[in-house]
Amino acid sequence: MDGFNAHHICNHSDTQGRYAYSRQPQVDYWNLFCLAQALVPLFGGNLLEEGREQRVVEEAQKVMERYKTRFGPALEATMRAKLGLALAREGDDKLANGFFEITHANRADFTLTFRNLAKLSKTDASGDAPVRDLFLDRAAFDAWAAMYRERLAHETRDAAARAEAMNRVNPKYVLRNHLAEQAIRQAAEKDFSEVARLLDVLRHPYDEQPHYEAYAALPPNWVGDLEVSCSS
Numbered sequence: 001m002d003g004f005n006a007h008h009i010c011n012h013s014d015t016q017g018r019y020a021y022s023r024q025p026q027v028d029y030w031n032l033f034c035l036a037q038a039l040v041p042l043f044g045g046n047l048l049e050e051g052r053e054q055r056v057v058e059e060a061q062k063v064m065e066r067y068k069t070r071f072g073p074a075l076e077a078t079m080r081a082k083l084g085l086a087l088a089r090e091g092d093d094k095l096a097n098g099f100f101e102i103t104h105a106n107r108a109d110f111t112l113t114f115r116n117l118a119k120l121s122k123t124d125a126s127g128d129a130p131v132r133d134l135f136l137d138r139a140a141f142d143a144w145a146a147m148y149r150e151r152l153a154h155e156t157r158d159a160a161a162r163a164e165a166m167n168r169v170n171p172k173y174v175l176r177n178h179l180a181e182q183a184i185r186q187a188a189e190k191d192f193s194e195v196a197r198l199l200d201v202l203r204h205p206y207d208e209q210p211h212y213e214a215y216a217a218l219p220p221n222w223v224g225d226l227e228v229s230c231s232s
Helices: 021-042 052-082 092-106 110-117 138-152 159-167 177-188 193-202 210-216
Strands: none
Touching: 021 052, 052 092, 052 159, 092 110, 092 138, 110 159, 110 210, 177 193, 193 210
């Protein structure tokens, strides 16, 4: 996914949107539940014993319930790291959700918005352009940036430390669909040089690599809402 769409469906066979981005928490739980069911025979004991299998299933369900209480805090911690917030404060979830909302509304590039967010100053708008220019609705971004700066005022790290921490969790280089497609096309012609270059780039996704700057650029228009299959 390049331009962020909360309802994006990646797999072309997922006609009902079961695995859409916004449904990932629920479908993750379902996938884990199915895995637990598959592992029931390995839990030990004689499953032919009366009631044994049912008890094992119930124990597996109890373990699965931990997911519901742990997912939320884990997601919040991840989002604070991506936003460069070292301290937890009330309202952080609202700030993160607000960023997702304007990113979705503007179809801003998912990778570059988070990466360039590290360049914002917590005192003024002098460093806003790299991320602000990814949004068509500049006013919406400015309103959110004002809230973000207000939140950053409560942080104790300096700008350099915050940017360094953000760049450790927000990659600059990802395997975008069009990059993979180009490498595949060349490989089909027995030219594996692009595959080798991609591997080289992606070995250090969080580092600045000036000689590979083109691999961090916005995707070309022909990519659109490219979908893939499980066998891709």
